[in-house]
Amino acid sequence: MYTTELQKSAKPAVAPIEDPEKLAAFEARVAADEFIEPKDWMPEAYRRTLTRQISQHAHSEIVGMLPEGNWITRAPSLRRKAILLAKVQDEAGHGLYLYSAAETLGTSRQEMIEALHSGKAKYSTIFNYPTLTWADIGAIGWLVDGAAIMNQVPLQRTSYGPYARAMVRVCKEESFHQRQGYEICMTLANGTPEQKRMMQDALNRWWWPSLMMFGPPDADSPNTAQSMRWRIKRDTNDELRQKFVDITVPQADAIGLKVPDPDLKWNDEKGGYDFGEIDWEEFYAVVKGEGPVAKERMKARRDAWENNAWVREAAAAYAGKRAKREAA
Numbered sequence: 270m271y272t273t274e275l276q277k278s279a280k281p282a283v284a285p286i287e288d289p290e291k292l293a294a295f296e297a298r299v300a301a302d303e304f305i306e307p308k309d310w311m312p313e314a315y316r317r318t319l320t321r322q323i324s325q326h327a328h329s330e331i332v333g334m335l336p337e338g339n340w341i342t343r344a345p346s347l348r349r350k351a352i353l354l355a356k357v358q359d360e361a362g363h364g365l366y367l368y369s370a371a372e373t374l375g376t377s378r379q380e381m382i383e384a385l386h387s388g389k390a391k392y393s394t395i396f397n398y399p400t401l402t403w404a405d406i407g408a409i410g411w412l413v414d415g416a417a418i419m420n421q422v423p424l425q426r427t428s429y430g431p432y433a434r435a436m437v438r439v440c441k442e443e444s445f446h447q448r449q450g451y452e453i454c455m456t457l458a459n460g461t462p463e464q465k466r467m468m469q470d471a472l473n474r475w476w477w478p479s480l481m482m483f484g485p486p487d488a489d490s491p492n493t494a495q496s497m498r499w500r501i502k503r504d505t506n507d508e509l510r511q512k513f514v515d516i517t518v519p520q521a522d523a524i525g526l527k528v529p530d531p532d533l534k535w536n537d538e539k540g541g542y543d544f545g546e547i548d549w550e551e552f553y554a555v556v557k558g559e560g561p562v563a564k565e566r567m568k569a570r571r572d573a574w575e576n577n578a579w580v581r582e583a584a585a586a587y588a589g590k591r592a593k594r595e596a597a
């Protein structure tokens with residue numbers, strides 16, 4: 270087991286003392302697979318953990334635009350450029366649905382964004398790795414969107430209504446993203462020897478960080494047990510990671526690429542692959558903000574926020590004027 274500062278500081282979502290009758294009624298509704306809606310009573314720890322998860326999910330979508338955004342001007346054809354532009358715009362939309370869903374729990378978007386910019390709120394570790402070649406754009410669609418779908422399809426049945434409903438459209442769009450990424454990989458893997466080498470190199474660099482997207486092992490995950498009980502999460506981190514490996518390895522085989530894991534082996538008994546140990550020290554370092562391009566990512570976000578303050582101010586002034594006109 271790995272014990273790091275992050276794990277020591279991660280507090281499990283323990284409920285404060287709540288009215289036992291209300292808590293029992295809430296838990297019965299969750300157990301009956303009813304959706305909890307914004308105005309319903311909910312334990313404070315449920316509200317807190319959902320705000321944490323949904324806002325971090327939103328931040329991931331927004332920061333996640335940066336690695337691919339870097340390649341819009343360098344896409345190899347007009348068709349690829351148009352597709353990538355649409356995909357990156359979709360991620361912006363996902364971020365906005367998710368901020369809206371999180372706002373229904375009582376935290377403002379301003380507060381959530383401040384938490385991201387101050388480093389208090391996390392975003393997915395995966396977006397702290399650089400996109401070095403065009404093949405990385407294929408690898409992101411195939412692996413990163415692939416991992417995101419694996420995690421988000423079950424979230425369509427998460428117990429909080431606004432989060433579950435946001436996931437429906439997000440999953441449809443992620444599915445297109447995954448296919449466009451795999452199609453890039455397929456094209457490069459069937460291309461010249463140099464293109465195939467470039468594709469294999471991208472898979473080598475993105476494979477392990479993609480497995481880290483699912484979070485720490487269940488035994489070291491402070492939030493999983495309570496989130497499973499409240500049906501915020503429908504599967505554990507390890508269950509989803511295993512499913513991802515089982516689906517993705519044959520996809521690599523199908524296009525002649527090799528997953529960079531010497532310990533990868535089909536296990537007949539469990540009906541899935543055994544795979545090598547993830548470098549959890551690297552994961553925790555990246556979570557703490559030490560990822561290869563973490564500083565660059567946060568600077569890009571802060572600059573975008575500050576340089577575009579005039580847009581927010583203009584929109585607020587316009588809304589104010591309009592409200593005044595309507596009241597007159």
Ligand SMILES: CC(C)(COP(=O)(O)OP(=O)(O)OC[C@H]1O[C@@H](n2cnc3c(N)ncnc32)[C@H](O)[C@@H]1OP(=O)(O)O)[C@@H](O)C(=O)NCCC(=O)NCCSC(=O)Cc1ccccc1
Nearest residue numbers: 326329330333392393394417481482483484490491492493
């Ligand atoms: C599974 C997990 C991520 C973590 O499970 P939990 O029960 O919440 O936590 P657990 O106890 O297991 O962990 C202990 C601590 O470690 C943190 N941590 C763990 N893993 C990570 C990590 N990988 N990165 C950073 N931090 C991580 C965790 O927050 C917690 O710290 P906290 O207590 O908060 O301070 C869960 O929150 C979830 O399903 N989220 C929704 C899905 C979502 O957010 N998807 C994002 C990708 S969307 C996408 O890619 C679309 C796209 C594609 C392409 C381009 C652009 C966009």
